[in-house]
Amino acid sequence: MVRPSKLRAPKSGSGVIASPNIWHWPEVYEEENRAQDPRGAVYAALREAADWIGRHVVDVGCGSGFHLPMFAAEARTVTGIEPHPPLVAAARTRVKGLPSVTVTEGSAADMPLPDASVDLVHARTAYFFGPGCGAGILEAMRVLRPGGALAVVDLDATAHPYGDWMRDDLPHYDPAAVEAFFEAQGFDLRRIDTLWEFPDRATLERVLGIEFAPRVATGAIRETPGTTLTVRYRLHVRRRPIGGLELS
Numbered sequence: 215m216v217r218p219s220k221l222r223a224p225k226s227g228s229g230v231i232a233s234p235n236i237w238h239w240p241e242v243y244e245e246e247n248r249a250q251d252p253r254g255a256v257y258a259a260l261r262e263a264a265d266w267i268g269r270h271v272v273d274v275g276c277g278s279g280f281h282l283p284m285f286a287a288e289a290r291t292v293t294g295i296e297p298h299p300p301l302v303a304a305a306r307t308r309v310k311g312l313p314s315v316t317v318t319e320g321s322a323a324d325m326p327l328p329d330a331s332v333d334l335v336h337a338r339t340a341y342f343f344g345p346g347c348g349a350g351i352l353e354a355m356r357v358l359r360p361g362g363a364l365a366v367v368d369l370d371a372t373a374h375p376y377g378d379w380m381r382d383d384l385p386h387y388d389p390a391a392v393e394a395f396f397e398a399q400g401f402d403l404r405r406i407d408t409l410w411e412f413p414d415r416a417t418l419e420r421v422l423g424i425e426f427a428p429r430v431a432t433g434a435i436r437e438t439p440g441t442t443l444t445v446r447y448r449l450h451v452r453r454r455p456i457g458g459l460e461l462s
């Protein structure tokens with residue numbers, strides 16, 4: 215698999231972070247999404263933190279909309295927001311026939327939604343939320359109703375083995391600094407252990423091949439027997455306060 219040497223530059227000042235995995239290999243990312251946590255441990259933890267039955271859910275950075283039908287099954291309305299136009303189109307195709315779902319072009323720092331209109335803002339594998347993403351947190355607090363929740367789901371780079379590969383691939387990524395950032399911004403943290411289950415070795419190898427540079431991917435494939443991987447997630451949740459003085 216050839217990794218492009220240059221990624222298309224996002225609009226400057228938009229806060230959009232290039233996502234080579236899903237931007238360049240959407241079909242393999244779909245296989246990855248299907249393999250990720252099929253037993254639903256992340257969904258279960260999310261539901262405990264902020265249930266969405268009968269509510270308005272926003273999935274920001276929704277990519278090709280993989281998680282939208284799951285929310286639509288119980289939410290009142292679902293809005294997918296995504297900055298990359300080809301993925302906006304893919305997400306719209308996926309949710310054709312689901313009248314409660316709308317997909318819009320936008321970003322975490324610029325959600326085309328009225329104030330206080332949303333109950334849950336969900337962002338999954340959302341590395342655009344982390345140090346430097348203050349504008350996105352403020353925007354989420356604007357669109358959330360008092361008591362509503364911003365839930366950021368991302369991979370835990372401290373956990374063996376997947377986290378070891380992430381740190382090897384991204385030596386400047388500092389998991390402790392990321393977690394300290396969320397804590398300082400008033401998020402709570404829950405860690406969720408999951409199993410990624412692939413239908414066969416070829417799919418596992420394709421997915422590791424889009425997630426890591428060739429050296430790290432080759433090592434990861436060598437270290438992984440079979441067709442499963444243990445992967446830990448972080449779930450960070452911050453609520454918009456009900457009444458009183460809000461400090462942002």
Ligand SMILES: C[S@@+](CC[C@H](N)C(=O)[O-])C[C@H]1O[C@@H](n2cnc3c(N)ncnc32)[C@H](O)[C@@H]1O
Nearest residue numbers: 229230231233275276277298321322338339342
């Ligand atoms: C790794 S993908 C995850 C997609 C989707 N959440 C999923 O789980 O299938 C990250 C997504 O975030 C989008 N993204 C990047 N920067 C963003 C930003 N500032 N605001 C919102 N989305 C962003 C990318 O275009 C990409 O679709």
